[in-house]
Structures are given as structure tokens and as C-alpha cells.
Amino acid sequence: MQEKGTISIHTENIFPIIKKFLYSDTEIFLRELVSNAIDATQKIKRLASLGQYNGDLGDLRVEVAFDEAKKTITISDNGLGMTADEIKKYINQIAFSGATEFMEKFKEAKDANEIIGRFGLGFYSAFMVADKVEIETLSYQEGAEPAHWTCDGSTEFEISEGNLVERGTEITLHINKDSEEFLSKQRLQEILDKYCRFLPVPIKFGTKTESVEDGVDEEGKPKYSSVEVDNIINETNPIWTKAPADLKDEDYLAFYKELYPFSEDPLFWIHLNVDYPFNLTGVLYFPKLKKDFEIQRNKIKLFSRQVFITDEVKDIVPEFLMLLHGIIDSPDIPLNVSRSFLQADSNVKKINSYITKKVADKLAELFKNDRKAYEDKWTDIGLFVKYGMVSEDKFYDKAKDFVLLTNTAKENFTLNEYKDKVEAVQTDKSGQLVYIYTNDPSKQDAFIQSANKKGYDVLLMDSPIDTHFISHLEQKLEKTSLKRVDADVADKLIGKDDVPEHILTEEQATKVKAIFDKAINRPAYKVELESLNPDELPVTVTMDEFMRRMKDMAAMGGGMGFYGSMPDNYKVVVNGNHKLVSRILQDENEDVQSQLAKQAFDLALLSQGLLTGADLTEFVNRSVNLI
Ligand code: ADP
Ligand code: MG
Numbered sequence: 001m002q003e004k005g006t007i008s009i010h011t012e013n014i015f016p017i018i019k020k021f022l023y024s025d026t027e028i029f030l031r032e033l034v035s036n037a038i039d040a041t042q043k044i045k046r047l048a049s050l051g052q053y054n055g056d057l058g059d060l061r062v063e064v065a066f067d068e069a070k071k072t073i074t075i076s077d078n079g080l081g082m083t084a085d086e087i088k089k090y091i092n093q094i095a096f097s098g099a100t101e102f103m104e105k106f107k108e109a110k111d112a113n114e115i116i117g118r119f120g121l122g123f124y125s126a127f128m129v130a131d132k133v134e135i136e137t138l139s140y141q142e143g144a145e146p147a148h149w150t151c152d153g154s155t156e157f158e159i160s161e162g163n164l165v166e167r168g169t170e171i172t173l174h175i176n177k178d179s180e181e182f183l184s185k186q187r188l189q190e191i192l193d194k195y196c197r198f199l200p201v202p203i204k205f206g207t208k209t210e211s212v213e214d215g216v217d218e219e220g221k222p223k224y225s226s227v228e229v230d231n232i233i234n235e236t237n238p239i240w241t242k243a244p245a246d247l248k249d250e251d252y253l254a255f256y257k258e259l260y261p262f263s264e265d266p267l268f269w270i271h272l273n274v275d276y277p278f279n280l281t282g283v284l285y286f287p288k289l290k291k292d293f294e295i296q297r298n299k300i301k302l303f304s305r306q307v308f309i310t311d312e313v314k315d316i317v318p319e320f321l322m323l324l325h326g327i328i329d330s331p332d333i334p335l336n337v338s339r340s341f342l343q344a345d346s347n348v349k350k351i352n353s354y355i356t357k358k359v360a361d362k363l364a365e366l367f368k369n370d371r372k373a374y375e376d377k378w379t380d381i382g383l384f385v386k387y388g389m390v391s392e393d394k395f396y397d398k399a400k401d402f403v404l405l406t407n408t409a410k411e412n413f414t415l416n417e418y419k420d421k422v423e424a425v426q427t428d429k430s431g432q433l434v435y436i437y438t439n440d441p442s443k444q445d446a447f448i449q450s451a452n453k454k455g456y457d458v459l460l461m462d463s464p465i466d467t468h469f470i471s472h473l474e475q476k477l478e479k480t481s482l483k484r485v486d487a488d489v490a491d492k493l494i495g496k497d498d499v500p501e502h503i504l505t506e507e508q509a510t511k512v513k514a515i516f517d518k519a520i521n522r523p524a525y526k527v528e529l530e531s532l533n534p535d536e537l538p539v540t541v542t543m544d545e546f547m548r549r550m551k552d553m554a555a556m557g558g559g560m561g562f563y564g565s566m567p568d569n570y571k572v573v574v575n576g577n578h579k580l581v582s583r584i585l586q587d588e589n590e591d592v593q594s595q596l597a598k599q600a601f602d603l604a605l606l607s608q609g610l611l612t613g614a615d616l617t618e619f620v621n622r623s624v625n626l627i
Contacts, residue, residue, distance in 0.1 A: 040079020129179035282328035360398035450490035487545035502531035519597035
């Protein structure tokens, strides 16, 4: 049998184009060829189970080998093989039948995966690294003749009689000059680890030395000797392919360690398993969060039928869950995905909302079944939950029942529980509920104490997401607003009718204000006299809630640039009912009056951590002199 032919194609040579456009990601040739080999073994298994193949299946396996001297890489399998006609049909035609369309479309293609994906060029990715590709194959069909195909990267191919005596296929790549990096054990092992680590059929790559017990020595201690065994690079039954009922916690933890050897144990995990309306399996882990979120992102690996595709799961996994770890496997996501492809795929949207729902259900279950354990993990979980609530309404609706608010006494409350707790005391005269929070309990300690003295509860909102979470809660909760504890003096945080009376006359008040204005003498600090409870602090420095939030947003890049450029403006509240004020008024000496005012102001700044640098030094020196 000898036949020569020309592949019908309008362009003289398609390979330079394939090479040029696939170049960035050449290593995927191995993924493609090994996947084909795996497919071939799966197909023969299938045929056998359908009774269409009655021969001996043998141990189904795939083997990758290389020969540095000959500059070849070989991928072989004992799958179903191909007849010469099948080679013509599957190898020659498929790629080139769409050649005209390909030529038109390739201009738009953005990356290698996209071309391979759209045109089923998996096999042809071999030409990214090879000058010449050979196929030796023998079909499982009765009476089939072995066939040999070769192509040197032009449009010419050659089919002749082959040499295989056993069922299967052997693909040999004659590696080109630019790709000799692949003729290395280490490099090939690395690619196999990346893409093929969890494929369902054993893949052999060379051998490895193992030490085995080999009798005992004179002292009766076991002796060891080394043996060469097949180096199987993959684990054919990774945990996500198993039923959750068959798995223990240890299995999940061991798998996590395998994926992320240097990570701490995860908090908990979710086993995904769905058949309809799309097929998806996987295990997602909630990691213990680190300060530096960025390095924890993009840790979810996407697989398709156990072949690794990418760690870029941006569109499949909702943004707020990008910090999760683990793997997702879906045959409904095509093997050759690219970013633009993912966005266009209708299944991707469905998968995204499925994952959101599963995560919400899992959290609800944890909360319901073991609230104590849930609360213990809240510092870590809370970030996901709040982020999710802010970014996705559907998630908010579920999470509103298990999100926790934590107060400065470290007690946790659900939204409803918290409302019940503070409603009686923290409702203002217009019926608005006011939640008070701190983002820095040590700096705002004096304010927190004043608020607590009035019977107000103070929430701890000190994580990076809280600024957004607070605004979001205000939009969602009815007749509720949130105020930072230092937004005003405690008496004024929640507008009530029962304001303490002013003990100063108008004239005295004007005089006190003037004394403080002169003593402070800084335009950013506006002095105001208020009639507060005599027990309250004599001087308090506050920043308006609205202004502060706008500035926070601007600092976080939230597009409030205008506010960002405004200078910090503070209100200096002088408690007209405090005995210090009477003391100042009683003193005849203007210098003493001014010194007292300045000292009280600096003390207020100091307690709020606003006194720094040269001002602080000056304050300390002055205080020492007073002693
Ligand atoms: P795809 O895998 O997406 O079908 P490929 O270009 O990778 O596209 O392969 C084309 C076809 O060639 C396969 O569908 C299969 O029929 C055949 N083929 C490739 N490799 C093998 C193999 N190792 N054994 C049997 N058939 C193969
Ligand atoms: Mg393929």
C-alpha cells in the first residue's frame, strides 16, 4: 500500500500561520497529544463495554518518551488506533476542510487556545514544536492493517504501510531547532505535572528508582535495595471524581496539601457535583486569609475532563470568590478555552451562579448546624461574606441571615439579632436607627467609652471591606444609618430630644470660643461650643461622617477624587458644661486661659492619635514644664 496526495487547501502553506499564532503557548502540544491518546484509550474501553470490541483490552495506558540524540518526543497509547482511511478522515481532512474559513478568522484570533479551540487543530499543535510528525497506528478493527503517516509541515502528507503489531497509536515528533528545550526530562515532567496530573488513564514517563525491603541483614534489620519502576505521572482518580460520601476530611485535607504544599489547612470546603443543566464537579476550599490578598488570588484550577486548562477562572467563579482555592472540572467548558471564549459561553454564566448558590448554601448550613464553630471562623469567612453581599444581590439575599456583626466586646449578632439588641436605645427622635461603629478601637477608645456610657453599643468594622459593607447596609436596611463613633460627641451621635441645658451665658460662650480659637489657631480645626453632659470629655475632635467616608473612598480609588483633594477638616467640640470651661472663665490671666485651652485640645488629639511629629514633641516639653 502506497499512496500520495495533496491536502486541498487554497493557501500554499498553513503551518507558518499556525506556528506564528500559537507560538506563545507552545507547551500545550503535549496536552493536546496526551489528551488524544487518553481519548483513544477511553474510546476502546467504551467500545468493549458496548460489546463492539471483543479483544483483550490489556492495561490501558499512555506513554510519553523522548530521545535526546534523535531529537524526538513520542506519545503512544494502546487505544483504538486508526485505519489509513480514518487517518485521512480525522487527521488530514478535519484540519484542512475549514482552511478557508480559518484563513479568514485567524486574523481575529487572539491566542493559541482560541485557534485550536475553534478549528479542532489539537493534533496540529504538534507542528509548533516539530518539523516532521509521524503516526504509526493499528486499528482495533478486525483485519485492520497498520498504517504510517508522515508530514513535514508542508501541505504534503504521505501514507504508507505501518509497522505496529499491537493495537494503538504512536505519534513521533521530530523536534525543531527552536523547541529543543522540550527534549529535557525536567521540562517534560513539568508540563505533564501541569496539564496531565489528574488524567484518568495511567501515563508513564520513563522510570524512577524506588527502594524496597529486601530481606533482613545479619542483625535482623530490614535490608533495602533499589528497583526501577515505571514513573506514572498522574493520579487517575482525583477526589473530585469520587462521591462525597466516600471521602473523609483527611482526604480533602490531603488533596489540599497536594495542590498547595505550603499553605495552612483550609477552613472548610465544598464538594461541587451537578449533572444538570450542565455538568460540573470540583472541590472548593475556603483558605485562611493572609494580609496580602493578591498572592492568594487565582488559585482555582480549571479542568475539563480532568485535563488542566487554566488558573484563570475569572468568569466562571464570581469575583468575590476569587480567593477560594481548589479545582473545578466541567466537560461543558471546552478544552481549548480562551478568555474571550469563556465570556461568550452560555454555560459559564450558569456555572457562575451555581457556584454562588452552593457557597451560600454551605455557609448557611455551617451557621445553622454549628454556630460556635462558624463564629470562630468568622474573621476569615466574614470577608468573603461581606464582599459577596456587596457585589452580588442574589448572594446578599441569602447571606443576610448568616452575616455577623461583631461589637467591641467581641459578641456576634445576626442582622436581626442586632436590631433587636439596640433598637430601644439607639433610635433617634425621627425614628431612625443608628448603628455606631469603630474602625480603630485603640485610637477611638475615648469615644467608645463615652458611647458605652450612654448605653450605646459599638460595632467593630475594621476590615478592608467594611467601608463598602457599611454603605451597602445603609442601602439595604430600612431606616438605619451607620455612624463612626468619632463622627460626633457621644451626646450628639444619635439625635435625641433630651439635650442637656447650657450652663454658659451667650457672652461666656463667645468668650470661650474665642479663647480656644486663639489657642488652637489652625484653620483646619473649627471650634464649636456644645452643651454636653458634664461627665463628657472637655474637648473632642471629630470629623464629619459624610466627609470622612468620601475621603476614605477617594483614598481607596473609589472615584471621589474631589473629596480626596480637600484638606482634612475637623470639628473641635468644646463641652461648655465641663468644669474645665468654668475654670478657664474664672482665670483672669489670658496666658493661663490660653495654655489650659491648648493643653485640653492637645490631650484630645493625643488620645485620638492625631498628635504626631514635632507637635507631639512640643506637647511633651510643654507638659513637662507645667509639672
Ligand atoms: P480533537 O481531539 O478535538 O477531535 P484533534 O486534532 O486533536 O482534534 O484530533 C483529531 C482526530 O484525530 C481525533 O478526533 C481522533 O479521531 C484522531 N486521533 C488523534 N489522535 C489519536 C490517537 N492517539 N488515537 C486515535 N485517534 C486519534
Ligand atoms: Mg484533541
